[in-house]
Amino acid sequence: ETGVTQSPTHLIKTRGQQVTLRCSSQSGHNTVSWYQQALGQGPQFIFQYYREEENGRGNFPPRFSGLQFPNYSSELNVNALELDDSALYLCASSLEAGPLNEQFFGPGTRLTVL
């Protein structure tokens, strides 16, 4: 069984651009959550998708959006990039939603906004 993978590993964008980050969940995992980890901080919850529907959202503006696909892949899209969006973006998959379901994290995508 393969783990959670993310692509790309690193990415450099400029302010105002748009970016799409990708995540491949473990097979059979119906839930994917996305987190932003700024330097020196803990991961901050962006949103969660369960069976292709948004299932909870943190304090992030609407320019952060996501998609989850039936093949256990998902995307995080960020529009109108700002300098403060520079961070490590982590996705995590779990079998089902709910806190008792262990989340398995990918290695992250490091986004730098210049």
Added chain:
Amino acid sequence: DQQVKQNSPSLSVQEGRISILNCDYTNSMFDYFLWYKKYPAEGPTFLISISSIKDKNEDGRFTVFLNKSAKHLSLHIVPSQPGDSAVYFCAAIYFGNEKLTFGTGTRLTIIP
């Protein structure tokens, strides 16, 4: 609004001794707490958890203690091993809310 706090950014412990990592929280609605371990260039991995109805949970060398009245939890690692060197995050969640709230992390270094 930091609802989960880890006040020690770093901790160094001699190999074989006990490592104690601390975490405080402010939201009394939290009813499930988790510890994650993170190595460089890898995602966090789940280590151990505790429900708010318990005050202790043990798994091998790892024990988590919860003091609800003080809104404090701690992770004990004994004996500490070099492979335990990593960043440790505590996290909290409450049932009905899918948002896992993390602390800022403590970098643990085990000295051989």
